[in-house]
Amino acid sequence: MVRGKTQMKRIENATSRQVTFSKRRNGLMKKAFELSILCDVEVALIVFSPRGRLYEFASSSILETIERYRSHTRIHNTSTTPESAENIQRLKEEAENMMKKIDLLETSKRKLLGEGLGSCSIDELQRIEQQLERSVTKIRVKKTEVFGKQIDHLKEKGKTLVAESTRLSEKYDSYSSQQANNDDRENVVEVEAYADQSSPNSYVETELFIGLPDTRTRRISPNLTIN
Template identity: 85%
Template sequence: MVRGKTEMKRIENATSRQVRFSKRRNGLMKKAFELSILCDVEVALIVFSPRGRIYEFASSSILETIERYRSHTRINNALTTIESLENTQRLKEEAENMTKKIDLLETSKRKFFGDGLGSCSIDELQRIEQQLERSITNIRVKKTEVFGEQIELLKEKEKTLVDENTRLSEKYDSYSSQQAKMDESENVVEVEAYADQSSPISYVETELFIGLPETRTRRNSPKLRTN
């Protein structure tokens, strides 16, 4: 049969809890015995039941094992205490050194700003001056690099703007030529329409007569008008 997974929580039923305790206690004692035999180790096991009864197992002597444990614990505690004291002392020394370094840096900073120079010797003043000159040189070099980078960026922006202006100019010229052609076409149409409207209809009287040649007379024949 497949054994189900046991949920790790307190068993509420007292009878079931006692039965489970007896089974697990015997299994624990068996595992401790097997561990001491198979691995040749010193094992001590102490179990107190809910009613206060004691169950114990020891591969040799449980009292000797307990005393050995206490000695080991005292040694470890002593070593831990010594290590803690050493660490504390080392941290104090490091804190003092850091405080001294901070004071020196603050003093040097004030001297670089021109304060507290009354106690400086000639050599120290020369060192400060040389350091300031080196700092100024480095600042100027960095400033030149920054200016160069900004100039390159501006050149790139200028090139982009020139290309954009050229593109817009070509687009505008194309649009202007198309608009001029459209305006010229509209003007031609308007001129033709104006010419058609302003030209009057003229009537011309001709000597055309309708009828037989024998009977037609100039006086009685109708006249045609042509335009």
């Protein structure tokens, strides 16, 4: 049995209308899903039932898709009033003037680098030369200023090193004097000890004989002789 062509008008029967809505809604969701997969497109579908119930489908994020739609409509559906057209024309002219200035700056830059001088006149070459001389003068002044700051910094660093060296030298001299005093005290103690051992009351036996060979004696002590 061949189905008849459905007339595109509101279904009067509430039950038939609800059945048709459910069937076609599911088919619409399926078609949206297939379209997003097969064609790799961003799809967002929003449906409200007669009772206000929400049905939705989105291939990514429905909020992002809605925001994208709003941005697109703001850009392409902006009303072109005479004032807006005048502003657009003015912006175009400013852009053109800016591009001309950029071209002039690029040309001047190349000439300062020594490029594209073939079409320059004598006067223009002299102006370029004077400009370069002024630039070199400014660069030299700045270089001298930087060198001066570096020299001052090195001088301050040198003063700090000299002060540190002086402090260490004084500390070393103090340590050396203290060490010398300790050595002197040790030498005095050793001399005193040696003097105590070498007093006159101590006698040492020697091999010295006084007198003729027959009568020589060996001195042992000041009060004792041996024949």
